[in-house]
Structure formats: C-alpha cells, structure tokens
C-alpha cells in the first residue's frame with residue numbers, strides 16, 4: 001500500500017506571527033519549519049509500516065513556495081521515502097477550498113491507499129483541509145484521530161467528539177487527520193537528516209497535475225479578507241514574571257489576590 | 265432570496281445547545297438578507313414533534329433525513345441536495361467536530377468558501393460577512409464570500425439560543441441518495457465517556473490541570489489545591505487523550521463549558537480550543553513556566569514559574585490561612 005502524508009511549512013513557533021496589512025494574509029517571512037502537528041501523521045505512517053502493514057511507500061506531499069523544500073527534507077528524515085512539492089506562483093494566496101482542491105489534484109495522480117495529515121496547522125487554526133481533500137477524492141474521511149489500527153483493509157479509529165469518544169471503522173482508501181495524542185514523534189538520526197536530501201523529490205507545477213488555474217490562488221479563492229481589526233480591549237492582568245526566584249513571595253501574592261477577590 | 269441552513273447535532277433526544285444558537289443566529293440573519301432559516305437533521309434520534317420544536321428557535325423548515333448518525337459525509341450529501349433545490353446560499357454550523365468536517369466537505373462539494381471559528385456574522389447588502397479571530401485571537405478579520413455561497417463554522421458558544429423566535433417548524437421528509445464513499449465510515453460506538461463521571465459544571469472553584477503536570481500521578485497536586493479551596497479538578501484535552509483524567513472533566517471545544525468564580529490553571533498553554541470553554545470564568549489564575557504561553561493573554565493573575573514548586577506551597581498557605 002501507498003501512504004501519502006500531507007505536510008506544511010509554517011512560521012517557526014518562536015517567531016511572532018502577524019498579518020500583513022497589505023495582503024491581509026499571514027506574514028510567513030522569517031524562520032520556517034515543518035508544522036509540528038504533521039510530525040504525528042508521519043510517525044503514524046512509519047508505525048503502520050513498522051507494525052507490519054504492507055506499506056511499500058510513504059510519500060510526503062506539500063504545496064508551498066521554493067523554501068518548502070526544507071520542510072520536505074525534514075519529512076523524509078522522519079520516515080517518508082520520497083516527496084512531492086507542488087509549487088506555482090498561481091497558487092499563492094489560495095484559501096482552504098483552493099488549497100484542498102490543489103492537494104487533491106496532486107494526490108489523484110499518486111492514487112494513495114491512505115492519506116494522513118496533522119490535526120491542524122500551527123498558523124491557520126483551521127481543522128478542515130483533510131475533509132476538503134477527501135470530498136474531491138471521493139474518499140471517506142475522519143479527523144482528530146487519537147487511536148488507529150489497521151487490520152487487512154480496515155482502519156479502526158477512536159476520536160473525541162462532543163459527546164465523548166467515538167469509534168469509527170473505515171475501509172481504505174481514506175483521508176485521516178490525526179490528533180497529537182496519537183503518538184510521540186521520534187527525532188531523526190543524523191544519518192536520516194543527512195540522507196534526506198538524496199531521496200527523490202518531485203517538483204510539480206499546477207499544470208503538471210491538471211489544476212484549473214481559475215480555481216486556485218487569490219483569484220480562485222472563495223473567501224476574501226475585507227479588514228483586519230484589533231480584538232476587543234481587555235484589561236491587562238497582573239503578571240509575576242520570575243515566580244521561582246522567591247516562591248514564598250509568589251505564594252503570598254497568589255493568596256492575597258485570592259483574598260482581594262474574596263475567593264478564600 | 266437566499267436561505268441559510270443549519271446542521272443540528274444531537275444525542276439522546278436532546279439538541280446540541282450550539283446548534284440551537286446557530287439556528288437563532290441564522291433566523292436573524294436570514295431576515296436581514298431576505299431569506300429563510302432552515303435546519304437539517306440526519307438520523308433517527310428525533311421524532312417529528314421534537315423536530316418541529318426547532319421552529320421556536322427560528323427554523324422555518326426542518327429537513328429530516330434518514331441516514332447514518334454521528335458521521336459527517338452523509339450530511340454533506342444531504343445539504344448539497346437541499347441547498348441546490350431550495351436556493352440556500354449559506355450553511356452555518358454551531359461549532360463541533362462534525363460541524364468542521366461537514367462544513368469542509370461542503371466547501372469542496374459546492375465550491376463555496378469556508379470560514380472557521382466565526383465569532384460574529386453580519387448582513388451587508390444582502391450578503392453575509394463573517395468575523396473570525398486569528399493568530400490566537402490577536403486580531404479579528406472580516407471575511408466575505410466570493411461566488412455562490414458560503415460555509416460558516418462558528419466558535420463554541422458564539423451564539424445564544426433563543427426559543428421565542430417562531431412557531432413550530434415545518435418538518436420536510438427529505439430522501440437523499442448517499443454517495444458510495446459517504447457511507448464507508450461506520451460508527452461503531454458513539455459518545456463513550458472514558459473515565460469516571462465528574463461534575464465540573466456546577467463548581468465555583470476549578471483547578472484545571474494540563475500537560476505541564478508531567479504525568480498522571482501529579483494530578484494529586486491539583487487535587488490537594490482543590491481540596492484546600494473547596495474546589496473541583498478539571499483538565500485539558502491533551503491529558504484526557506493521554507488517559508490521565510476522565511473525559512467528563514474536560515474543559516473546551518469538545519468538552520464542557522464552565523464559568524466558575526475561580527479558574528486556576530496548572531501547566532496549561534491556553535489553546536483556543538481550551539479557552540472557548542472557560543473564558544467566561546470570573547477570575548483566571550495561571551501558573552505556567554513559559555512566559556509566552558497564550559494563557560497569560562487572558563489571565564487576571566499570571567504566574568511564570570514551575571508549578572511543581574509553587575502548587576504544594578500554595579496549598580499549604582491556603583490551608584494555613586483557612587485554619588487561622
């Protein structure tokens with residue numbers, strides 16, 4: 001079987017994220033990294049293979065600018081056998097709908113048995129791309145999976161929804177987004193990191209995978225940001241900055257706070 | 265005329281409060297854009313009389329679809345059919361995991377734009393504009409839809425239900441031919457309550473524990489502190505998924521919504537999905553060793569430090585104070 005793992009380049013967690021007032025998009029300049037949530041999807045793929053599933057290939061797929069090659073190298077160091085980068089100026093500014101469509105076009109040509117992705121991107125706070133991709137591929141789909149077993153062609157999965165934990169069974173092919181409680185991603189060895197650059201990396205344009213240019217990029221997106229506004233003003237709280245320096249003083253302050261608010 | 269359809273989630277004969285809030289919001293907006301609000305329910309949990317009650321919250325019509333419950337893709341098929349046949353231009357979801365999944369699938373199916381985490385919606389010139397916070401609520405963007413229509417997935421507790429908007433809704437039996445792939449995900453068990461039954465919704469004082477506790481056994485720090493204050497212990501999803509704490513004690517998006525007099529967090533980062541379940545608390549205190557933890561953005565008292573040294577001494581100090 002073939003597993004495709006969708007990965008994304010995001011601004012490094014340490015970089016303060018902001019919106020670019022001109023383009024009204026997230027300013028993605030500065031240090032970038034593989035979306036940490038995606039490492040759980042890669043780990044899930046590797047564990048399926050190590051667990052004895054007949055996995056011939058794990059393919060990492062991304063859509064992103066030139067710099068996203070580094071993200072693919074990272075994905076390969078974490079267990080993918082090869083990678084595909086969809087990159088094209090026409091794709092810049094794609095919204096969720098357009099991005100999901102474009103990724104589905106790449107996947108169509110790969111015909112994977114299982115598509116895995118992380119529960120969310122570190123920068124976008126959407127949890128939706130998997131279900132968009134699945135509808136285009138006409139695959140069943142489930143998100144936020146925290147337990148996953150493959151027996152034969154059937155995946156049995158557990159995830160938390162509004163009323164508690166649900167167990168769902170799906171016959172492959174399927175698109176599954178995994179929660180961060182599913183596994184503990186491993187660290188790549190130096191050898192894996194060095195070797196990653198030598199593994200095959202295909203670069204594809206929108207035309208290569210038959211993407212309708214009218215459906216992607218800023219022009220093809222179906223949402224438009226009209227304005228960026230500050231959140232409602234809120235009174236700043238008090239912060240004890242170096243609380244460990246004098247724990248007794250810290251504790252005294254917390255207690256007096258609780259007393260002031262009549263909580264003890 | 266442009267209608268708004270709301271997916272209504274429910275279990276054990278009760279509708280989800282967030283679905284009801286979404287209907288009430290849709291009814292208000294539909295009035296402003298010259299259309300009608302409707303609801304769609306898939307499954308067999310509700311009889312016609314119960315379904316008609318959705319009319320009180322603002323649903324003029326209630327589309328009743330027989331099909332599998334608790335999975336998203338059959339609902340995508342249902343809404344595609346209903347929207348196409350009834351001039352419906354917007355689909356609104358009151359948050360919830362299925363809401364995200366159905367909304368996303370519908371986006372692809374109908375080629376509509378999607379906005380997640382909506383906290384406000386307004387009508388302008390016959391169209392809807394969505395307000396959604398981004399980047400950990402540091403900014404709010406106004407989003408408009410281009411093209412035919414739009415999907416809106418709202419944030420938990422964004423809209424309040426109002427049961428005095430209308431009379432009984434018209435229940436419309438709606439047969440749907442499901443796609444083959446939509447029927448492939450099979451729900452084996454639904455809503456299993458892993459762990460003990462704890463009640464956090466009625467507590468005045470909540471001590472909430474997160475991954476920063478380090479391991480399940482360290483929940484004793486939260487227990488001790490809660491005992492000293494006469495409070496109850498709650499948790500984040502991260503530790504519930506890890507099996508450290510019962511699901512019934514989870515706060516947030518897929519857990520409970522609480523509003524105690526005191527909410528005190530031990531080792532919780534303050535992710536949006538947690539925040540939506542506790543931001544109405546009267547007093548918020550957080551102990552976290554990371555000065556950049558988002559929780560400090562909405563704490564009344566933030567403590568940047570190690571909970572392992574602070575929590576036990578705090579418990580002792582409160583006991584001493586109370587004994588005095």
Ligand SMILES: Cc1cc2nc3c(=O)[nH]c(=O)nc-3n(C[C@H](O)[C@H](O)[C@H](O)COP(=O)(O)OP(=O)(O)OC[C@H]3O[C@@H](n4cnc5c(N)ncnc54)[C@H](O)[C@@H]3O)c2cc1C
Nearest residue numbers: 474475476500501502516517518531532533537552553571
């Ligand atoms: C669709 C969806 C639904 C979700 N639903 C929910 C939900 O209902 N409820 C929920 O809670 N989450 C939910 N989440 C998950 C949420 O995004 C976060 O992952 C989760 O809330 C994080 O939990 P946490 O704060 O315990 O862990 P972390 O984010 O890992 O934070 C741990 C914190 O502990 C601090 N820490 C570590 N050691 C110490 C120490 N010694 N002393 C002090 N501080 C320390 C760290 O600095 C860190 O800030 C959902 C996510 C998604 C995508």
